[in-house]
Amino acid sequence: MxxxxxxxxxxxxxxxxxxxxxxxxxxxxxxxxxxxxxxxxxxxxxxxxxxxxxxxxxxxxxxxxxxxxxxxxxxxxxxxxxxxMAHVPEGRGVIGELTVDENLRLGGLWRRDRADAGRALDEVYQLFEPLARRRRHHGHQLSGGERQMLALGRALIGRPxxxxxxxxxxxxxxxxxxxxxxxxxxxxxxxxxxxxxxxxxxxxxxxxxxxxxxxxxxxxxxxxxxxxxxxxxxxxxxxxxx
Amino acid sequence: MDRFVFLTLDGLSRGAVYAAFALALVLIWRAARVVNFAQGAMAVAAAYVAYSVSAATGSYWLGFLAALAAGLLLGAVVDRVVMRHVDHASPLNPVIVALGLVLLIQAVLGMVYGSEFRPAPAPFSRSALTVGGLALLSPYDLFVFATVGVVVGALAWVFARTAVGLRMRAAAFAPEVSRLLGVNVGGMLTLGWALASSVGALAAMLVIPTELGLHPHAMDLVFVSAFTAAVVGGLDSPPGAVVGGLVVGLLLSYVSGYAGSDLTPLAVLVLLLAVLLVRPGGLFATVAARRV
The missing domain is CATH 3.40.50.300 (P-loop containing nucleotide triphosphate hydrolases)
Structure with missing residues (x-):
């Protein structure tokens, strides 16, 4: 090592x-x-x-x-x-005041390749089916498991x-x-x-x-x-x- | 009844200005957790820029645009040069610094422009249009409504629909997480200050022609009313600021019209106290009561 x-x-x-x-x-x-x-x-x-x-x-x-x-x-x-590098912090860092969709899009805003950021968003919705059904819900309305999905999905949109x-x-x-x-x-x-x-x-x-x-x-x-x-x-x- | 209609419309017109000014306070509160007590003085400074530009060019509208630009710049400078360096550990620190800024700005304005009232012309007639003997709104009132309406609508659109608006909200709600997601939180904060200060400058441009004129202290009382409006609506709520502004405008208009204008400052304070006692988070509050 x-x-x-x-x-x-x-x-x-x-x-x-x-x-x-x-x-x-x-x-x-x-x-x-x-x-x-x-x-x-x-x-x-x-x-x-x-x-x-x-x-x-x-x-x-x-x-x-x-x-x-x-x-x-x-x-x-x-x-x-x-x-x-993507860091999902302790407590997951889901922003409760933003919707699921806003939280996810936030993860890809820094990306120059807008088309791929859009593709990554679609992929995350496919990967985490429950999130797709709750796009318009706010972060604070989600269950612990859904928050986990949201935090992971948001990190993945940056294709780390x-x-x-x-x-x-x-x-x-x-x-x-x-x-x-x-x-x-x-x-x-x-x-x-x-x-x-x-x-x-x-x-x-x-x-x-x-x-x-x-x-x-x-x-x-x-x-x-x-x-x-x-x-x-x-x-x-x-x-x-x- | 005629009088009631007149007072209502007049109150709404003033209330629209309070709404804009309260909105500026809310924008900074949400972004920086600071009640910007210097906002009145900053807005007057922008109005003096408008005065100078209009005097030099002969155009009200160039002055108007100059005030908005000066507001943007002044907000950014206050954030970068002053507020960024204040230790926010105690919520009182930024308040004291903001009060110091008020003294500084008013002193500088007094030195440069003198402390006499300068005439502030309105771009449209201020005499009310009468319909069937009933005095209604003046063209200037309509201009005020339209301008505030456009600004509130534009801000709502920017925050709800654009990428920069999403970044600004995220940075305000969760600065650390936002940085991890690549958001330039410091930049968003400066942008928030700039936008808010520009909205404040706009409110000053709208309200000063309806008062005695331009003076370093011209926005002091407006600030108190707008602060009350922001507290009534809840410092965290932009829609609350707009509703609070209209409520305060109406209240002041009724008190002034039915009980005498001497009582209006008292009425504002009573409203402020009542809201703080009964519902300290404001009528539209979603979070715990603030400490300032």
Whole structure:
């Protein structure tokens, strides 16, 4: 893992936090293109801080973030989507005051290729049939599962290369979580989407991930093939406590 | 009955101006969570620009357009140079800074133009047309209605139907998420200030000819009425601002007509208090009551 910088996303020695005390201590991470990486770990491990730093909402105090070999240092948040990075934040970020259709169109407004933005919108409506029936409904009228679809769909309209997802399973019924995870796997297999997934729901996340990244107290304590973490009881016990 | 009809029409005409001015307040509140107490002074400054341009060119309409342009520019400058740098942690900070801007703008206007009243001509006759002995609206009133109607309609269309309107709404409701979706939130904020300030300038251009004339303090009382209108409608609601403006216009017209014009400032304050006590979020509120 340490030698090759050949991932779509490469993070080296990343230090970031709020105020003086860093939350992330020298985080290293490599996510190869077309794979799913699941970042797991206890509350307060720095998982959300990692995503917020990757998408530019939080400025790192040291370290490098490379997307497809390009250094993202200092890129304003609103430019990152143009570099192919989509971040679905904690709580999903559905704008309740806007309609489903407006939320989705917002995801494609930055795109120069208007025709393809339109095609992407149609595809999302095909992918998430319930959204198509609720186009004119406001975001705050949707169920948790529908919000999940809306947030994912809105990110997909930008046709991202890298999708950052913060706790997609939070507050969702197990059935909906399973559907979401299956969809992520399908997107990886069909479109080559790269996903960095932060999850408390370790079993679900490792169930679809190629790579498991265990964080604790702001450090990456181990990076393993997801199947290994999932199936090896000793490893699981040592790093994840169950 | 004749008097009632006259007072109603007159109240609606003034109310249309309050509606426009309240709408400007609502636009900035929604975009920046700031009650722009400097809006009256900013609008007067734009009206003085119109005065200078009209004096130089002899054209009312060039002055009118200059006021709208000056409003756009002044709004953008106030956002970029002043408000952007104010710490919004306490809602009181931007209020204090806005009050400071009022003093600054009024002092500069006083220095440049003096503090006497300057004549502000109306582009159309202000004498009411009479139908069957009943005094109705003047051509100027019709101009006011048409202008405010066009502006309200245009703003509603921009916000509801255009990409930039969608960006502006998204940036106002959820700045962080909007940035993640590629929206230039800072730019949308500046655009909001510019648009609002231009609408404020328009309201000043419409109302000043109906008062004593142009003066650095010409919009002070209008501001109080429009602020009341915005609170009545709910600071978050553009339709509320329009309805609130018309309600305040009618109230002032009836009070002034039936009880004497001395009582109108009191009536505005009573209405403001009543709304804040009974329904602090405003009649059209959809969110929790504000703190300012």
């Amino acid at each position: 340490s030698a090759g910088d050949d991932g779509l996303l490469v993070v080296r020695d990343l230090v970031a936090g709020y105020g003086a005390a860093p939350v992330l201590h020298a985080v290293d991470l490599t996510v190869p293109a077309g794979t799913i990486a699941a970042v797991v770990g206890a509350n307060g491990a720095g998982k959300t801080t990692l995503l917020r730093t990757l998408s530019g909402m939080l400025r790192p105090s040291a370290g490098r973030i490379l997307l497809d070999g390009e250094d993202l240092g200092g890129t304003p948040v609103e430019q990152l989507v143009r570099r192919g 290369r890298l999708l950052l997802l913060d706790e997609p399973s939070l507050g969702l019924a197990p059935r909906v979580v399973a559907r979401t995870m299956a969809l992520l796997r399908q997107l990886r297999d069909d479109t080559g989407l790269t996903v960095l997934l932060v999850e408390q729901n370790v079993r679900s996340a490792l169930g679809i991930a190629d790579q498991g990244v265990v964080m604790s107290l702001g450090r990456v304590v181990t990076t393993r093939p997801a199947a290994e973490l999932r199936d090896d009881a000793d490893l699981r016990h040592a790093y994840l406590g169950f």
